[in-house]
Amino acid sequence: xxxxxxxxxxxxxxxxxxxxxxxxxxxxxxxxxxxxxxxxxxxxxxxxxxxxxxxxxxxxxxxxxxxxxxxxxxxxxxxxxxxxxxxxxxxxxxxxxxxxx
Amino acid sequence: xxxxxxxxxxxxxxxxxxxxxxxxxxxxxxxxxxxxxxxxxxxxxxxxxxxxxxxxxxxxxxxxxxxxxxxxxxxxxxxxxxxxxxxxxxxxxxxxxxxxxxxxxxxxxxxxxxxxxxxxxxxxxxxxxxxxxxxxxxxxxxxxxxxxxxxxxxxxxxxxxxxxxxxxxxxxxxxxxxxxxxxxxxxxxxxxxxxxxxx
Amino acid sequence: xxxxxxxxxxxxxxxxxxxxxxxxxxxxxxxxxxxxxxxxxxxxxxxxxxxxxxxxxxxxxxxxxxxxxxxxxxxxxxxxxxxxxxxxxxxxxxxxxxxxxxxxxxxxxxxxxxxxxxxxxxxxxxxxxxxxxxxxxxxxxxxxxxxxxxxxxxxxxxxxxxxxxxxxxxxxxxxxxxxxxxxxxxxxxxxxxxxxxxxxxxxxxxxxxxxxxxxxxxxxxxxxxxxxxxxxxxxxxxxxxxxxxxxxxxxxxxxxxxxxxxxxxxxxxxxxxxxxxxxxxxxxxxxxxxxxxxxxxxxxxxxxxxxxxxxxxxxxxxxxxxxxxxxxxxxxxxxxxxxxxxxxxxxxxxxxxxxxxxxxxxxxxxxxxxxxxxxxxxxxxxxxxxxxxxxxxxxxxxxxxxxxxxxxxxxxxxxxxxxxxxxxxxxxxxxxxxxxxxxxxxxxxxxxxxxxxxxxxxxxxxxxxxxxxxxxxxxxxxxxxxxxxxxxxxxxxxxxxxxxxxxxxxxxxxxxxxxxxxxxxxxxxxxxxxxxxxxxxxxxxxxxxxxxxxxxxxxxxxxxxxxxxxxxxxxxxxxxxxxxxxxxxxxxxxxxxxxxxxxxxxxxxxxxxxxxxxxx
Numbered sequence: 001x002x003x004x005x006x007x008x009x010x011x012x013x014x015x016x017x018x019x020x021x022x023x024x025x026x027x028x029x030x031x032x033x034x035x036x037x038x039x040x041x042x043x044x045x046x047x048x049x050x051x052x053x054x055x056x057x058x059x060x061x062x063x064x065x066x067x068x069x070x071x072x073x074x075x076x077x078x079x080x081x082x083x084x085x086x087x088x089x090x091x092x093x094x095x096x097x098x099x100x101x
Numbered sequence: 102x103x104x105x106x107x108x109x110x111x112x113x114x115x116x117x118x119x120x121x122x123x124x125x126x127x128x129x130x131x132x133x134x135x136x137x138x139x140x141x142x143x144x145x146x147x148x149x150x151x152x153x154x155x156x157x158x159x160x161x162x163x164x165x166x167x168x169x170x171x172x173x174x175x176x177x178x179x180x181x182x183x184x185x186x187x188x189x190x191x192x193x194x195x196x197x198x199x200x201x202x203x204x205x206x207x208x209x210x211x212x213x214x215x216x217x218x219x220x221x222x223x224x225x226x227x228x229x230x231x232x233x234x235x236x237x238x239x240x241x242x243x244x245x246x247x248x249x250x251x252x253x254x255x256x257x258x259x260x261x262x263x264x265x266x267x268x269x270x271x272x273x274x275x276x277x278x279x280x281x282x283x284x285x286x287x288x289x290x291x292x293x294x295x296x297x298x299x300x
Numbered sequence: 301x302x303x304x305x306x307x308x309x310x311x312x313x314x315x316x317x318x319x320x321x322x323x324x325x326x327x328x329x330x331x332x333x334x335x336x337x338x339x340x341x342x343x344x345x346x347x348x349x350x351x352x353x354x355x356x357x358x359x360x361x362x363x364x365x366x367x368x369x370x371x372x373x374x375x376x377x378x379x380x381x382x383x384x385x386x387x388x389x390x391x392x393x394x395x396x397x398x399x400x401x402x403x404x405x406x407x408x409x410x411x412x413x414x415x416x417x418x419x420x421x422x423x424x425x426x427x428x429x430x431x432x433x434x435x436x437x438x439x440x441x442x443x444x445x446x447x448x449x450x451x452x453x454x455x456x457x458x459x460x461x462x463x464x465x466x467x468x469x470x471x472x473x474x475x476x477x478x479x480x481x482x483x484x485x486x487x488x489x490x491x492x493x494x495x496x497x498x499x500x501x502x503x504x505x506x507x508x509x510x511x512x513x514x515x516x517x518x519x520x521x522x523x524x525x526x527x528x529x530x531x532x533x534x535x536x537x538x539x540x541x542x543x544x545x546x547x548x549x550x551x552x553x554x555x556x557x558x559x560x561x562x563x564x565x566x567x568x569x570x571x572x573x574x575x576x577x578x579x580x581x582x583x584x585x586x587x588x589x590x591x592x593x594x595x596x597x598x599x600x601x602x603x604x605x606x607x608x609x610x611x612x613x614x615x616x617x618x619x620x621x622x623x624x625x626x627x628x629x630x631x632x633x634x635x636x637x638x639x640x641x642x643x644x645x646x647x648x649x650x651x652x653x654x655x656x657x658x659x660x661x662x663x664x665x666x667x668x669x670x671x672x673x674x675x676x677x678x679x680x681x682x683x684x685x686x687x688x689x690x691x692x693x694x695x696x697x698x699x700x701x702x703x704x705x706x707x708x709x710x711x712x713x714x715x716x717x718x719x720x721x722x723x724x725x726x727x728x729x730x731x732x733x734x735x736x737x738x739x740x741x742x743x744x745x746x747x748x749x750x751x752x753x754x755x756x757x758x759x760x761x762x763x764x765x766x767x768x769x770x771x772x773x774x775x776x777x778x779x780x781x782x783x784x785x786x787x788x789x790x791x792x793x794x795x796x797x798x799x800x801x802x803x804x805x806x807x808x809x810x811x812x813x814x815x816x817x818x819x820x821x822x823x824x825x826x827x828x829x830x831x832x833x834x835x836x837x838x839x840x841x842x843x844x845x846x847x848x849x850x851x852x853x854x855x856x857x858x859x860x861x862x863x864x865x866x867x868x869x870x871x872x873x874x875x876x877x878x879x880x881x882x883x884x885x886x887x888x889x890x891x892x893x894x895x896x897x898x899x900x901x902x903x904x905x906x907x908x909x910x911x912x913x914x915x916x
Contacts, residue, residue: 016218024900048161061255063161063164067167071171079272082183217908
C-alpha cells in the first residue's frame with residue numbers, strides 16, 4: 001500500500017502556493033510564466049491523486065487535456081513575449097503598465 | 102513509524118514519495134527564488150521530473166511519460182530557447198518591490214490559499230453522483246484505460262484539442278513572424294512614450 | 301403576406317442603385333403578388349361552408365410572460381379577407397400610379413420603401429389574431445403615414461403636417477392602449493378568439509369603458525370629430541399617398557377595428573348611439589367645411605372625413621355590413637378621386653387651387669371622365685356604387701333614429717353639392733389659369749389605374765344589391781363574422797325603396813345646386829364663409845387653447861425645473877462620480893502582478909466561503 005492520498009494533496013497545495021507566490025512577486029515575465037506552469041502541475045497532481053483515490057480513470061483523462069492546453073498556452077504565451085520583447089527589449093512585467101488608470 | 106506501520110505503507114513507497122516530494126518543493130522554491138531565469142528553468146525541470154515520479158507512484162504511467170516528454174522535453178526547452186533568444190539571462194533585482202504592499206499581500210494571500218486548500222482536501226467534498234468513466238481497478242493496463250476513455254467518452258474534446266493545437270501553432274507563427282520593418286521604425290511607438298512621460 | 305416587407309427591405313437595400321423605374325416596378329410587383337395571394341386565400345375561404353370560413357394559424361409564440369401569451373399568427377375570416385382584398389388591390393393600383401406620379405422625384409426609391417412598408421403594416425393590422433399585434437400594425441401604418449405625409453420634408457408645412465398627424469394620433473393610440481390594458485386585466489388574454497369568447501363575463505361598466513376607449517382609438521385613426529384636423533393637413537403629402545393612406549386604407553383601420561370588436565360593442569347600446577351621433581355629426585361638419593375649400597385635395601380630405609363619419613354611423617347603428625360595404629366602395633371612388641386630382645395637379649404643374657383651373661375637361665379627357673364617374677358615385681346617383689352603399693347606411697340610420705337619418709340625408713345633399721362644385725370648377729366653365737401653362741394629359745401608367753378604379757366605382761354596388769337576399773353577396777359573406785351583433789333589418793321593402801329613391805333625389809338636388817351656382821361663376825363669397833374654409837375654426841381653437849398653454853408649460857419646465865432640479869441633480873451625480881473615480885483610479889495600477897493578486901484575493905474570498913460555510 002502506498003502513501004495515503006492526503007499526503008499528495010498537501011504536497012500539491014504546497015506546490016500551488018509556491019507557484020502563486022512566484023507569480024505575485026517576480027517581475028520577469030518568463031519566471032511568472034514558469035510559476036504558472038508550477039500551479040498547473042500542482043492541479044495535475046491533485047487530479048491524478050483523486051483518480052487513484054476514487055479508482056476512476058476520468059481524473060487522468062482530464063490531466064491529459066490539461067497537458068495539451070498547457071502546451072498550447074506556452075506556445076502562444078512565449079510568442080507574445082517574443083513580440084513584446086521585440087518592441088520593448090525588456091522582459092519585465094512591470095514595464096507593461098500603459099493601461100494604468 | 103508506528104503510524105506508518107498502522108497504515109501499512111511499504112518502505113520503498115515512502116522513500117519514493119519523500120524524495121520526490123522534497124524535489125518538487127525544492128524545484129518550486131528554485132523557480133521562485135533564483136535570480137537567473139536559466140536557473141529557474143532548470144529548477145522547474147527538477148520539479149516536473151519529480152511530479153512525473155509521483156505520477157508513476159500513483160499508477161499513471163502514461164501521464165508520467167507525457168509529463169517528461171512534453172513538459173521537461175518540450176516546454177522547458179522552449180523556455181530556455183526564448184531565454185537565450187531574448188538574452189534576458191541577466192539577473193533580476195530581487196530586493197525591495199517597487200509595488201508598495203505587493204509582497205506582504207502576496208505572502209498573506211498565498212498562505213491563506215494554502216490553508217484553504219488543505220481544509221478543502223481534508224473534508225469530504227463529493228457532491229452528487231460519481232462520474233465514473235472507467236474503473237482503474239480493472240486488469241487492463243493504464244495506457245489502454247486512458248486510451249479507451251479518451252477515444253470513446255472524450256472523443257469530441259480530444260478532437261477539439263487538436264484544433265486548439267493547430268490554432269496555437271498558427272498563432273505563435275503569426276505573433277513571432279518578423280514583419281519587414283523599415284530601418285527607422287525600431288524606435289518605440291508613440292503611446293509608449295506618453296506612458297513614460299506619465300511616470 | 302410578408303411580401304411587401306420583403307419588397308421594402310429590398311428597395312431599402314438596393315433602391316439607390318436601381319435605375320429609376322425599377323424600384324417602383326418591384327414595389328408594385330410585390331403588392332400585386334400579395335393581392336394574388338389574397339385572392340387565393342379568398343377562394344380557399346369561398347370553398348368552405350359559410351359557418352366555418354375561418355383560418356386561424358399560429359406561426360410562433362412571440363411573447364410569453366406571466367399570464368401574457370402572445371402568438372404571431374394570422375386570423376383569416378370573411379371580414380379580414382374583405383379588407384385585404386381591397387387594401388392590396390387598391391395599393392397595387394396606387395403603386396402603379398405612383399411610378400408615373402413620382403417619376404421626377406429625387407427620392408423615388410425611398411418613396412416606394414415607405415409605400416411597401418405601409419402595405420405590410422396594414423396587412424399586419426388586418427391579419428393579426430390578437431390585439432397587440434393589431435396594435436403593432438396600427439402603429440406601423442401610423443409611422444409610415446407620418447413619413448409619407450412629411451415626405452417632402454423640405455417644405456415646412458409638410459413637416460408640420462407630419463408632426464400634427466403624429467401628435468393627434470397619439471390621443472387615439474392612448475385610447476386603444478388603455479382599452480387593451482383593461483381587456484387584459486379583466487380577461488387575461490388578448491387574442492381575438494379568447495376575448496370574444498369570454499366577453500360576456502365582463503361587468504357592464506367595464507364593457508362600456510372598453511368600447512369607448514376603442515372608439516377613441518378609432519376616432520384618432522379615422523379622423524372623426526374632434527380629432528379630424530390632422531387628415532386635412534396630411535394633404536401636404538404626395539397625392540398617391542393621400543389616395544392610399546388618407547382615403548382608401550389607413551383611415552378605414554378605425555372602422556375595421558370597430559367592426560372587429562363588434563362583439564364588445566354589441567353589449568353596449570349606449571356606446572353604439574354615441575358612435576352613431578359622433579359619426580353623423582362628423583359627416584355633416586366635414587361636408588359643410590368641404591363646401592368652402594379652394595384646394596382640390598382639401599375638398600377631398602373633408603369629403604373623406606365626412607364619408608368616414610357615414611361609416612361610423614353604420615357601425616353605431618349596428619349596420620356593420622353597410623359600414624364595410626361603404627368602406628369598400630368609398631375606397632374605390634375616393635382613391636379614384638384622389639388619383640384624378642393627382643393627375644390634374646400633375647398636368648397643371650403643381651397647381652392645387654380649383655379657382656385657378658376650369659375647362660380642363662377638354663384638355664384632360666380621360667382624367668375628366670373618370671373623375672366625373674367617381675363624383676357621380678360619391679354623390680349617390682342610382683346606378684353607381686356610392687348609391688347602394690350609402691343607401692344601406694342611411695336605411696340603417698332611419699331604422700334606428702329619424703334624427704340620424706335627417707342629418708345623414710342633409711349631408712348627402714351637401715356631398716353631392718361640394719363634389720359638384722369641385723367638378724364644375726375644375727373641368728367646366730372658363731379657363732382661369734395662366735394660358736402659358738402647358739396642360740397635358742397624364743401618362744398611361746397613371747391613367748390605367750384610373751380606368752380600373754372607375755370601373756370598380758361604377759359596378760362596385762353589385763357587391764351588395766338590395767334587390768333580393770340572393771344578391772346581397774357581401775352581407776351573406778360577412779354575416780357569420782358579426783353574428784347577432786348585426787342589427788336586423790326591420791324595414792319593409794317598399795320603405796326601403798322609398799328611401800333609395802329619396803337618396804337619388806338628394807343627390808340630384810345637390811348636383812343641381814352645384815350646377816346652378818358654379819357652372820358659370822367661380823366666385824361666390826356668400827356660400828363660402830371664412831370659418832367653414834378654416835374647417836369650423838377647430839384647428840385655430842386647438843392652437844389657442846392646447847398648443848399655446850402647453851408651450852407656456854414647457855417654457856416653465858425649461859426655465860425652472862430643467863435648470864434647478866434636473867441639471868442640479870445630474871451635475872452633483874457627475875461630480876460625485878468624478879470624486880470617487882479620483883480615488884478608485886489608483887486601484888488600476890497597470891501592473892499585471894497587482895491585478896493577479898486582486899484576482900486571487902477575490903478567489904480566496906469565494907473559496908473561504910465554501911470552506912467555512914458550504915461544508916457545514
